[in-house]
Amino acid sequence: MNEITGADQQASDKTQPPVSSLRYETPVDIYAALPQLAELTQHRPRNDEDVLAYLRRLRSSTTPEESVTYTAFSAVPQMAIWWAYECLQAMPDYLDNSDRLLMGEIANWIKVPSTATRHSIMKEALWAPARSPAVLLGLAVGWSGGSVAPNDPLSAPVYRTPMAINTAVLSSLARSDMTRRPIFLARFIDMAESLFRVY
DSSP: OOOOHHHHHHHSSSSOOOOOOSSSSHHHHHHHOOOOHHHHHHHHOOOOHHHHHHHHHHHHHOOHHHHHHHHHHHHHHHHHHHHHHHHHOOOOOOOOHHHHHHHHHHHHHSSSSOHHHHHEEEEEEEESOOHHHHHHHHHHHHTTSSSSEETTTEEEEETHHHHHHHHHHHHHHHTOOOHHHOOOOHHHHHHHHHHHHHO
16 A cells, blocks of 8 residues: 655645536537537527526426436536436436446446446446346446447447436436426436536
8 A cells, every 4th residue: 555645645735626527618518519419409508608507597498308418418427427326326216126236336436437347337238138227327337438348449439428328317217207207307407506516
């Protein structure tokens, strides 16, 4: 185990600049960089609209589910996966035993994002018998950066992870009773707002 020197301790005690949880600073930039987002949403951001204002406008629209899609594409992959993980965990009655095991592996990757764990999750998700929300989230982890397998040096296209996250959260929401769906959706967007405040 490496020892921490006095200089290292002093450096770690200094105030660090905030780390952005978002891919881009404005919604317009996000739509420009990831055109797949426009294919999944009806609404478009205004030129003077910041990320949180646009999220809130989507939330109050006739299609509030678009706020889920926007969050999946806007946040950097690890933060978006963490958010989606929390969304699925908020609906434990809709996870079966195999989903819970995979969710445990995803939680471990979120805490310590190693390539070996990511490859293991990807393999399990690819071979899963059904594309449950947890499996879709596992695919999102696999596509989140770097090679998708030890013997495959290619990285997945950037849009793959947000698309899988979006499908995971929305399909989880679709499993709930109609009367509870707005409650879950409101909770998901509340959690998303916390991501959009850190930039």
